[in-house]
Amino acid sequence: MNKTDFHSTQRSVIIVAGGSGSRMKSDRPKQFLELLGKPVLMYTLEAFNRFDSTIDLIVVLPADQIPFWEQLCLNHDFVIRHQVVAGGDTRFHSVKNGLSALSVCDLVAIHDGVRPLVSQTTIENCFSIAQKQGAAIPVLPVIESLREGNMEESAPVDRSRYYSVQTPQIFRTSTLLKAYEQDFNALFTDDASVVESAGFRVKLVEGNRENIKITHPVDLRIAEFFLSRPGRK
Numbered sequence: 001m002n003k004t005d006f007h008s009t010q011r012s013v014i015i016v017a018g019g020s021g022s023r024m025k026s027d028r029p030k031q032f033l034e035l036l037g038k039p040v041l042m043y044t045l046e047a048f049n050r051f052d053s054t055i056d057l058i059v060v061l062p063a064d065q066i067p068f069w070e071q072l073c074l075n076h077d078f079v080i081r082h083q084v085v086a087g088g089d090t091r092f093h094s095v096k097n098g099l100s101a102l103s104v105c106d107l108v109a110i111h112d113g114v115r116p117l118v119s120q121t122t123i124e125n126c127f128s129i130a131q132k133q134g135a136a137i138p139v140l141p142v143i144e145s146l147r148e149g150n151m152e153e154s155a156p157v158d159r160s161r162y163y164s165v166q167t168p169q170i171f172r173t174s175t176l177l178k179a180y181e182q183d184f185n186a187l188f189t190d191d192a193s194v195v196e197s198a199g200f201r202v203k204l205v206e207g208n209r210e211n212i213k214i215t216h217p218v219d220l221r222i223a224e225f226f227l228s229r230p231g232r233k
């Protein structure tokens, strides 16, 4: 593949932000909370727009929060073009709804709306490997010791065998559409698990450590720290 092929590839991204953020325990779903005065979700859209200003952006939101998001865009003069789709009961169903709004494209990325710190390198590497191999997801080696079991009985496991998984998870469009024809299974915690269950292989790519999934209140402070660093990429 040469550079020209890469740039003529039609790319789309589905940003899933259809969750309620129950672990954050905030008044509003966490994707709308502000980091340094701007909603989390706007940073996430900006990351993909910075990577490719022509990329098709689909944003999946809780149906009852769509008017609130539209008002936020007005308040913040947020002008990055994107299509809004109503989410479903689980992340799987939200992705499915996003896929139903997809235009013709070669590669599709699925990214969590609450991962605003994805780096340009992670996005670029995942697109590039997905283009060559059909499916790519960012991962990192686990940094803490791991145990298996429960609080009463547990045993250490070999952590070198485990990776933590991030997004964007990027696939040939035909692969992802086929995989999402399957019925929902509670073991589908990400898109890679859906695609593998349909018989496809997924290539692991190194992610970036700052690409945290904002989940608990402390994650907002960590994200603000990274966002305020000069020369952030």
Ligand SMILES: Nc1ccn([C@@H]2O[C@H](COP(=O)(O)OP(=O)(O)OP(=O)(O)O)[C@@H](O)[C@H]2O)c(=O)n1
Residues within 6 Å of the ligand: 016, 017, 018, 019, 020, 021, 022, 023, 024, 029, 031, 060, 087, 088, 089, 090, 091, 092, 094, 095, 112, 113, 114, 115, 213, 214, 215
């Ligand atoms: N029905 C759902 C559930 C989750 N998501 C999205 O999937 C991403 C990862 O999910 P998670 O961090 O678990 O978000 P929530 O489900 O909102 O949080 P919680 O589990 O704490 O309720 C988030 O961007 C979230 O908005 C979604 O689009 N639709």
Ligand SMILES: C[C@](O)(CO)[C@H](O)COP(=O)(O)O
Residues within 6 Å of the ligand: 091, 112, 165, 166, 167, 189, 190, 191, 213
């Ligand atoms: C997709 C994901 O962010 C990869 O780490 C993760 O699986 C989402 O999980 P959650 O159950 O929605 O928190």
